[in-house]
Amino acid sequence: MVFTAISKKAETYGNGKFISKDRYEVFAGVKMFFYDRQSIIEEFKKVGLFEVTEIKETYPFFLIKCKKGGTDYGWE
Secondary structure (H helix, E strand, O other): OEEEEEEOOOOOOOOOEEEEOOEEEEEOOEEEEOEOHHHHHHHHHHHOEEEEEEEOOOOOEEEEEEOOOOOOOOOO
């Protein structure tokens, strides 16, 4: 499985209406959660996380790869 997640380094982080830790409503009705490596590990390690790649674009994001089976690959 492959996921993408917007980085806390994006210019939009911290903008808009604060909802909860790292979650903002950046546009009307668009609620976004912003990730860093630690929050990715916490969220995905139990579903087979095996690779995290940071993509540096105008809006930086992460490419997250997991393997079926929910194996913890030692991410801490």
